[in-house]
Amino acid sequence: MISEKETTSLSKFLSLVLRHQPETIGINLDEQGWVAVDELLQKAQAHGKNITPEVLNHIVETNAKKRFAFDDTGKKIRASQGHSVDVELGYEPQIPPDVLYHGTGSQSVEAILQTGLEKRSRQHVHLSNDLETAIKVGQRHGKCVVLTVAAGEMHRQGHKFYLSENKVWLTDFVPASFIEKY
Helix, strand or coil: CCCHHHHHHHHHHHHHHHHHCHHHCCCCCCCCCCEEHHHHHHHHHHCCCCCCHHHHHHHHHHCCCCCEEECCCCCEEEECCCCCCCCCCCCCEECCCCCEEEEEEHHHHHHHHHHCEECCCCCCEEEECCHHHHHHHHHCCCCEEEEEECHHHHHHCCCCEEECCCCCEEECEECHHHEEEC
16 A cells, blocks of 8 residues: 555645645535545646545545545545535534533633634634543644533533534634633
């Protein structure tokens, strides 16, 4: 198959074109973020990325964060969440657990505790069900701090939550009053 380094590189490339800049290789995502696998492979090839159907399957199956998903037919692919382009993922509102977690860099904590968690350039705020995932996410941003989010109480007060295909909890905004340092 391909090396772990190549898998990581191609996964980052797929994140770029399926989540943020599909125009980089000239693909168009539909309203739900899907693109035909054949078109993705052809356009990637034309831009110097040799991704075969087998390599694509390997990336989707082995991605630790389950960032990508095929549709039921296997003929379309999309990113599971994290888009900065406007797509409607079609997730139905769900009842979250009482507590969810958010990992961040220490430099962001005071601002978050003042103003809340904002989606910024993404479509949603991302929350995790477990500490381990929150820590991994937070470590990408420097010295990690884990925040707890009173998701159950937020839900009872009318905030909507969605659960992505890769089990990331999504919401539009988390007010500061629902956040505490872990």
